[in-house]
Amino acid sequence: MKAYLDIETSSDGRITVVGMYRPSKDLKQLVLPNITSQEILDFLxxxxxxxxYNGDRFDLPVIYKHLGLDLMGCFKSLDLMYDCWEHNLYGGLKKVEKKLGxxxxxxxxxxxxAVKLWSKYETRSDRKALEVLLxxxxxxxxxxxxxxxxxxxKKVED
Incomplete structure (x- = not known):
């Protein structure tokens, strides 16, 4: 069973949201200050x-830096960005999504x-900003x- 993961960060690099999805467990989102290694490991x-998507270069190293949690050491990592490159799909996740509809x-x-929304939430307690970020x-x-x-x-078509 696979787990899907994406993080959001603040302007100073803190992890503000960890989103994780497993078909057997549904979606779980951790929001600062309730982001812990144990919560992530329990879900995964x-x-x-x-x-x-670009997790090998961004999400997973940021989690390691801030939480000391080496997810690449604990789990197999499947970074879809590299699969996209094999099909000449370059750019960020949103750009690739647009190309594929x-x-x-x-x-x-x-x-x-996302960074600006977190700032609005953190500085002004703007709940709507947090809802949009989530x-x-x-x-x-x-x-x-x-x-x-x-x-x-696409691999089947190739």
Whole structure:
């Protein structure tokens, strides 16, 4: 069983949201200050692999740096960015999603917007900003499943 993971960070590099999805456990989002190694490991327990987009270079090293949790050492990592490159699909997750027709409710939002939303939440206790940030993270995480399926289908076509 695979687990899908995406993080959001603040302007100073702190992890603000960890979104994780497993079909058998549904979606779980941890929000600062409630992000702990134990919470992540409890959710990922017995997963065969962690699926990310650019996670080998960003999400997983940031988790290691801030929490001391070596997910690449504990689990097989499947970074879909490299699979995309094999099919000449370059750019960030949102750009690839557009090319493949993957739907988003928040199509114009990006990582910088996520940082600004966190700042609004943290400095002004803006609950709406947090809700939008969590929706953005949810789409990042759940769209990894769709992207993975489309890439599998492309391999069959090739």
């Amino acid at each position: 327990n017995d997963a065969e692999a962690i699926v990310t 993957i739907h988003r409710d928040l199509p114009d939002m990006n990582g910088y917007d 929706k953005y993270n949810e789409e990042d995480v759940l769209n990894l499943c769709i992207l993975e399926e489309l890439l599998k289908a």
